[in-house]
Amino acid sequence: MKNNTKKNIENKFEFIQLDEILKDEKFEGEAIGFFKDAMIRFRKNKASVTSFVIISFLVFMAIFGPMMNEYGFKEQNLKLTLMPARIPIIEKMGVFDGTKVMNISKDNIEGKYKGAVLQVIKEYKVKDREMATVKVDMYKYKEVKDKYFWFGTDSLGRDQWTRLWRGTRISLIISVIAMSVNIVIGVVYGAISGYYGGLVDLGMQRFIEVLNGIPFLVVIILFVLYYGPGIIPIALALCLTGWIGMSRMIRAQFYKYKGMEYVLASRTLGATDRTLIFRHILPNAFGIIITMSALAIPGAIFQESFLAYIGLGIQAPEPSIGVLLAEGQLVLLEYPHLTIFPALVISILMISFNLLGNGLRDAFDPTLRGQE
Amino acid sequence: MFRYTAQRLTLLVITLFMIISVSFFVLHSMPGSFITDPKMPKDVKKAIEDKYHLNEPMIVQYGYFLKDFSKFDFGLSIAIQPKVPVNQILATKVPVSMQLNIFSLLLSLPIAIVFGIWAALKKNKLPDHIISIMIIAFIAIPSFVFASLLQYFIAFKLGWFPIVVSTEKVLTWNKFKSIILPILALSFGSIAGVARYTRAELCEALNSEYMLLAKAKGLTQVQATTRHAMRNSFIPLANIIIPMFTGILGGSLVIEKIFSIPGMGSVMLDGINAKDYPVAMGVLFWYSLLGLLTILIVDLSYGIIDPRIRIGGRK
Numbered sequence: 145m146k147n148n149t150k151k152n153i154e155n156k157f158e159f160i161q162l163d164e165i166l167k168d169e170k171f172e173g174e175a176i177g178f179f180k181d182a183m184i185r186f187r188k189n190k191a192s193v194t195s196f197v198i199i200s201f202l203v204f205m206a207i208f209g210p211m212m213n214e215y216g217f218k219e220q221n222l223k224l225t226l227m228p229a230r231i232p233i234i235e236k237m238g239v240f241d242g243t244k245v246m247n248i249s250k251d252n253i254e255g256k257y258k259g260a261v262l263q264v265i266k267e268y269k270v271k272d273r274e275m276a277t278v279k280v281d282m283y284k285y286k287e288v289k290d291k292y293f294w295f296g297t298d299s300l301g302r303d304q305w306t307r308l309w310r311g312t313r314i315s316l317i318i319s320v321i322a323m324s325v326n327i328v329i330g331v332v333y334g335a336i337s338g339y340y341g342g343l344v345d346l347g348m349q350r351f352i353e354v355l356n357g358i359p360f361l362v363v364i365i366l367f368v369l370y371y372g373p374g375i376i377p378i379a380l381a382l383c384l385t386g387w388i389g390m391s392r393m394i395r396a397q398f399y400k401y402k403g404m405e406y407v408l409a410s411r412t413l414g415a416t417d418r419t420l421i422f423r424h425i426l427p428n429a430f431g432i433i434i435t436m437s438a439l440a441i442p443g444a445i446f447q448e449s450f451l452a453y454i455g456l457g458i459q460a461p462e463p464s465i466g467v468l469l470a471e472g473q474l475v476l477l478e479y480p481h482l483t484i485f486p487a488l489v490i491s492i493l494m495i496s497f498n499l500l501g502n503g504l505r506d507a508f509d510p511t512l513r514g515q516e
Numbered sequence: 517m518f519r520y521t522a523q524r525l526t527l528l529v530i531t532l533f534m535i536i537s538v539s540f541f542v543l544h545s546m547p548g549s550f551i552t553d554p555k556m557p558k559d560v561k562k563a564i565e566d567k568y569h570l571n572e573p574m575i576v577q578y579g580y581f582l583k584d585f586s587k588f589d590f591g592l593s594i595a596i597q598p599k600v601p602v603n604q605i606l607a608t609k610v611p612v613s614m615q616l617n618i619f620s621l622l623l624s625l626p627i628a629i630v631f632g633i634w635a636a637l638k639k640n641k642l643p644d645h646i647i648s649i650m651i652i653a654f655i656a657i658p659s660f661v662f663a664s665l666l667q668y669f670i671a672f673k674l675g676w677f678p679i680v681v682s683t684e685k686v687l688t689w690n691k692f693k694s695i696i697l698p699i700l701a702l703s704f705g706s707i708a709g710v711a712r713y714t715r716a717e718l719c720e721a722l723n724s725e726y727m728l729l730a731k732a733k734g735l736t737q738v739q740a741t742t743r744h745a746m747r748n749s750f751i752p753l754a755n756i757i758i759p760m761f762t763g764i765l766g767g768s769l770v771i772e773k774i775f776s777i778p779g780m781g782s783v784m785l786d787g788i789n790a791k792d793y794p795v796a797m798g799v800l801f802w803y804s805l806l807g808l809l810t811i812l813i814v815d816l817s818y819g820i821i822d823p824r825i826r827i828g829g830r831k
Contacts (some may be wrong), residue, residue, distance in 0.1 A: 356529050356811070365788060366542045446658050453660055453770040454785055473664055473774060477672050477679070489662045494656035 182431065185507040192503020195496035202493055206316055209309025212268045213294065218461035222300035228282055229296040229304075229481050240294075242283040250274035260285035296481045298471060302461075308485055311463035312493070315376065318464070319444030321379035322386060323437050329383065330390025331433065335421050337391065338398025345395075352388055364447070368456045378451060378458060382444050390436055393495025397429040439501035442494045449490060465490045521816060528808050536797070536802045540581060540707070543788070543796055544574055550595040550791040568594060577808060581797070590801070595792035605783065610802070612743040613779035616768055624703040625710065625757070632714025633746070639719055647711065654708030660770045663701035665776065671697055680776045698775045702768055706760050713756055717749035724748075758814050 167413075176184070186192060210217060230242030243262060253261050253276060263279040283289050295304035337348040364381045371377035401407060402425060410424055445465065451457060452466025453473070465486050472483030551561050565571050569580055590602035597605055635647040639714055671679045678694040698717065722745050730740040769781035780799060787795035 287772045302555065353527070354534065365785075366539065369546060369788060371541060442656060449658060449660070450770060453773060454781075455789070469660070469664070473660075476664055476668055480668050483664050483668070487664060491653075491657045491661060495653060498652060 171407075178430075182504075182507040186503055189503040189506060191499045192507075195499040195503070198492060198496045199500060202312065202489070202496070203316065206308050206313040209312070210306045213292075213303065214304060215293075215303035215306050217302065217306045217463060219302060221297070223301065224286060224288060224291075224293075224297055225299055225301040226287070226475070226479050226482075227293050227297040227301075228479075229294060229485075230283060230292050231294050232292055241281075243279050243281050245277060245279050247275055247277050248280075250276045253278060257285055281365065295485045296479075298482055299475065304468075304482065304485060305465040308465075308468060311362065311465045311468050311486065312489055313492075314462060314464040315445050315448055315466065316459060318375055318379045318382070318448050318458075319441045321376070322382040322444040323440040325380070325383045326387040326390055326431060326440060327437055329386035330436075331394050331426070331429075334391035334394025335426060336397060339402055339417070339421050339425070340397035341399075341402075352391070355385055356388055361379060364451065365454070365456060368451060373456055373459045375420075375458065378456075379444075381451075382447050386440070386444070390440075391432075393432050393436060394426075394429055397432065398425055401425045401428050416470060431504075433499055435505040435508060438497060438504050442497040442501075445493060445497075465493075524812055524815065528812055532801075532804055532808060536585070536801055537578070539800045540578060540797060541574065543793055544577060546791065550793075573683055576749040590798035591794040593792055593795045596786050602794045605795060606780075606798055606802065609778060609780050609783050611820045612777060613772070613781065614658065615766060616695060616702065616772075616777065616779065619695065620699045620706065621757075621760070623699060624706040627703075628707040628710035629714055629753075631707070631711040633718060635715040636710065636718035636722065637741070639722075644715075647715075651712050654704045655712070657704075659680070659701050659705050660774060663698065663771050663774045664703055666697045695775075695777075698768075698771050698777060701771050701774075708758065713753060714749065717752060718745060721745040721749040722793040737802050758810055758817070 161300060169240055179454065200447070202252065226245045229240040231240040235241035245265065250267065251274075253264065257278070257280055261278045261279045262281050265277040265279060267274065267276045269275065283291065293303050295308060333348065337345045365382050367381040367384060368377055370382075379505070394506055398421075402420075407420060407424055410420060448457075448464060449466030449469055452470045455470075457467040457470060458464045468486040469483060469490065472479075472486060476483050551564065562571065569577055588603075593600050593602055593605055594600075631647050631650075635644045638644045645716050667679060671677045678690075680694070681698065682691050682694040720743070724745075726748075727740055727745055730744050731737070735743070768779065769785075770778040771777070772781045773785075780802075783795060784799040784803070786792070787799055
C-alpha cells in the first residue's frame with residue numbers, strides 16, 4: 145500500500161525546486177537537552193558547586209580516611225584512653241598539640257606529672273591543699289611521644305580519626321540505602337496512585353494518611369528495638385514513613401501530565417499503561433527525583449544520629465556519626481574533642497547536602513528560584 | 517464543615533485505635549521481661565508475671581488492655597516507679613516537656629518573624645544574604661549538636677548558665693535560668709524554619725498587584741507593607757506553627773536527655789527499655805493523640821484562617 149502511494153507520487157508529481165539550494169542558515173552550536181540545560185544553571189550556582197566539592201571530599205575521606213593511619217577502628221589501647229588530639233605540623237602552632245589543661249594538686253607537678261607539665265597557668269588553694277591549673281603534655285606523660293592520634297582517642301583508647309571516618313562511611317551508607325528505598329517506593333506508589341486516580345487513588349491516599357498519623361518516632365523506635373540495631377534495620381526503619389513525601393510529589397506530577405495531549409496521542413496510538421507511566425510521564429519528574437534524593441540524605445543522617453542519641457544507634461564496636469556524638473556527649477565537659485570533631489563533620493555534611501539540594505532544585509526548575 | 521469535622525474525628529479515632537493496637541502487639545512481642553533480677557526464683561517470677569497477666573495468650577492480654585483503655589486507665593507502672601498509676605506519672609512529666617516547648621515557641625516566633633520580614637524587605641541586599649546563610653545553617657545543623665556546643669561553651673567554659681536543668685518543681689528564677697539553654701537549642705531550628713517561610717511569603721506579597729494598587733492610591737511603602745502585604749503573608753504561617761509545636765515535642769527528646777530534663781521523652785524511652793508496658797503504652801497513646809490532633813487542627817484551620825479555601829471537597 146505504502147509503496148504504491150509512493151510510486152504514484154513519484155510518477156505523477158514533480159519537484160519544481162530540486163536544484164535550488166535552500167538559503168536557510170545552518171544551526172550553529174549544539175542542541176541543549178534537559179540535563180545539559182540544568183547542568184549549565186547548576187554550574188553557575190557557586191554555593192552548590194562548592195558544596196558538591198565538599199561532599200566529594202567527605203565521601204573520599206569516608207572511603208580512604210580509616211586507612212590513612214595505622215590504627216584500626218576497634219583496636220583498643222586501654223593504656224592510652226581519652227588522649228587529646230595531636231596533629232603533626234599543626235602542633236607547632238600550639239593547637240592540637242596533645243596537651244590538656246588540668247587541675248592537679250601542686251605536689252603532683254614535681255611528682256606524678258614530672259617532666260610533662262609545660263606551663264603552670266595559676267595556683268590556688270582548696271581547704272589548705274595547694275592546687276594548680278597546669279597544661280600537661282599527655283603524650284609525654286604517657287611516654288608515647290612518637291605516637292600521633294590525630295583526633296585523639298576515645299574512652300577505650302580507640303583512634304578517633306579512624307572511627308570518625310568509618311562512622312561517616314556508615315552514616316552515609318545508611319542514608320543512601322534509606323534514600324534509594326524511599327525513592328523507589330515513593331515513585332512506584334505515587335505513579336500508580338496518580339496515574340490511575342479514582343478509587344485506587346482514594347484508597348492509597350487514605351492508607352498514607354493512616355501511616356502518616358502514626359508518630360514516626362514511635363514506629364522507628366519499635367522497629368529498631370524489634371529487629372536489632374544493624375545497618376539494614378536502621379536504614380529500613382527510616383524508610384517506614386520516609387517515602388510518603390516522595391510519593392506525594394510524584395502523584396502531583398502524574399496529575400499534572402496525565403491529561404496532556406501528548407499522553408492522549410500516545411494512548412490513541414495504542415500505548416500500554418506501562419509505556420505511558422515509565423516512558424512518557426515519569427521522565428518529567430526526573431528533576432524532582434534527583435532534587436529530593438539530595439535533600440533526603442541529610443534527613444536520614446539526622447535521624448540516624450537521633451536514634452543513636454536515644455540509645456538505638458548501630459551496634460558496637462561499629463561507629464556512626466551519631467554513635468560518636470552520643471559517646472562524646474557523655475564525657476563532653478572533660479574531653480570536648482570527642483564531640484567537636486563529629487559535630488563538625490555532621491554540620492558540614494548537612495549544610496553541604498542542603499545547599500546541593502537547593503542548587504539542584506533551582507537548576508531543574510528555575511521557576512522556583514528564590515522561593516521557599 | 518460540620519460533616520467534614522465529624523468525618524475527620526471518626527477517622528482520627530480509628531487511626532488512633534489502630535496505632536495503639538499495633539504498638540500493643542509489637543511491645544508485647546518483644547523478647548525479655550520487666551524483671552531484671554536474675555537471682556529471683558522462677559516461681560516468684562512466674563507469680564509476679566501472673567499477677568499482671570503476662571503469661572496468658574496475647575489476645576487475652578489485649579482484651580484486658582482494651583477494657584482498661586476504654587476508661588483511659590493504663591494501669592500501674594510495673595518497673596520504672598512500681599505501683600504508681602501511669603496517668604499520675606505522666607501528669608508529672610507532661611508539664612515539664614510542655615513548659616520547654618511553649619517557651620521555645622514564645623522565643624522563636626517573634627525573632628523568626630522579625631528576621632523574615634527584614635530579609636524580605638532587604639531582598640538581595642546584605643541583611644538578606646546574612647539571614648539566608650544563618651537560616652541554612654540553623655536548618656541543617658541538628659539541634660543536638662547545638663545543644664552540645666551550648667552546653668560546653670556557654671554553660672561550662674563561660675559558666676553563664678547551669679549545665680543541667682535544676683530539679684525545682686515550680687518555675688523560679690533559678691529554674692528558668694537553667695532551662696534557657698535547652699530552649700535556645702530547641703529554638704534555632706524553628707527560628708530558621710519560620711523565618712524562611714515568612715521571607716518567601718512576604719517576598720511574594722510585596723511583588724503582587726494589590727501592593728501596586730495600594731501604592732497607587734497613595735500609601736507609603738511602610739503603610740502598604742504593614743496593612744496589606746504582611747496580613748496576607750501571615751495567613752499561611754499559622755499552618756506551620758501548629759505542626760512545629762509537635763515537631764519540637766519529638767525533637768526535644770534528645771535535648772531532654774542532654775540536659776537531663778525529666779520530661780516525656782525520657783519516660784517513653786525508659787518505659788520501652790525496661791519493658792514497663794503500661795507506661796510505654798500510656799506515653800505512646802498521648803504522643804499519637806497529640807500528633808493526630810495537630811494534623812486535624814491544621815487541616816481544619818485552613819478553612820477558618822482563609823475562607824477562600826473550602827473544606828470537604830464540595831465545589
